[in-house]
């Protein structure tokens with residue numbers, strides 16, 4: 001971490017306190033073990049800004065909603081998402097909006113946004129409903145089962161069927177397996193594709209997926225379809241001439257990867273919190289049962305009625321954010337609150353620390369979805385005091401998709417089953433790459449049908 005000479009205008013600013021770690025690995029192992037606890041300890045010891053190394057990168061840790069806003073809005077265009085994420089995810093997808101900045105990002109995002117608007121969610125919603133209505137009763141039959149691996153499978157099935165238009169679970173299986181291998185390789189510590197490593201497995205999986213997708217592009221360009229893949233093939237693309245094959249494949253892979261694991265994580269936290277708070281299960285059940293769903297198929301408008309479910313999912317994301325950080329790499333030396341953030345460092349803010357800050361969230365450990373009822377939101381609460389989907393140009397493109405999926409899940413579960421978890425059970429999370437219970441979360445769906 002050799003600091004380059006500073007421009008005159010920044011010379012009077014303070015250097016950031018450095019937290020010494022292990023040679024070469026820095027704080028990698030501590031972060032892999034418990035990134036949230038580590039961040040809390042560093043905030044207590046060093047305050048709202050500190051510098052450290054981990055995962056072979058040089059980092060600056062910031063704290064608070066103002067810092068999250070500073071990163072997300074990047075008013076001076078001096079923070080790069082691409083250069084922060086590429087060392088970790090660059091091998092996963094050739095193209096991704098998360099691996100783009102500024103004008104290039106704006107053009108791609110503009111071309112992709114229509115595929116995630118409420119209006120096109122109708123077909124995605126039908127697929128989600130089909131999968132959950134069929135699969136949840138099967139899980140219930142098993143008695144006590146591990147929820148996280150089960151929901152991970154289901155969210156993958158949802159992603160594969162809505163994104164590819166494939167309905168057959170058997171056909172999805174090899175694709176899902178390859179996606180899992182690819183995702184698991186993101187934070188592999190060994191960054192060389194040596195035999196037997198996660199990275200090698202991930203790259204093989206990518207080869208299979210890329211070949212499979214590429215072979216289908218000509219046919220999908222020639223026909224209409226409601227799935228995301230076909231939409232991307234038909235899109236006008238970033239320059240009005242359609243996306244290139246590499247762009248289509250890259251965007252699709254990154255939606256898949258960003259889309260299923262975040263949902264598996266958040267639905268697991270939701271089930272845990274509802275297991276702990278049976279009175280909330282009943283409130284949500286009552287709300288769902290009061291809904292008049294025509295011919296058993298909920299519509300987007302039906303889901304809009306489920307306000308308590310919406311608050312419960314928001315409160316879930318406050319308790320455990322599936323995306324813990326929104327890192328950016330400084331493209332130049334940047335003045336921040338009297339300090340200088342050095343060019344080349346990756347700047348990051350822990351979202352969960354903001355979501356647990358008593359200043360914004362009284363009794364933060366309590367599960368209280370009513371915090372999100374409009375009448376209970378303080379007018380002066382910082383807009384980044386709750387930011388599980390990020391903000392600014394890179395704000396999550398799949399936010400509505402996620403909200404719909406959470407509601408369709410609850411709608412299929414709660415009227416039919418009571419969630420029970422073992423007495424005095426406490427969630428022990430592995431936080432990297434996405435929060436998940438170390439023991440998978442044992443759960444039972446007890447049938448409510450007499």
Ligand code: HEM
Pocket residue numbers: 081097098099109254255256258259260262263266317321322323325326327387388389390391393394395396397398399401402
């Ligand atoms: C509860 C579920 C989800 C959470 C909490 C979540 C969280 C986030 C966050 C925090 C970001 C901003 C990253 C940054 O600024 O560095 C983001 C971006 C993104 N998310 Fe999500 N996400 C969720 C679901 C989804 C789904 C379902 C999809 C796809 C269908 C998706 C696709 C993406 C993509 C492609 C980006 C990058 C957007 C861009 O760079 O313009 N996410 N997500």
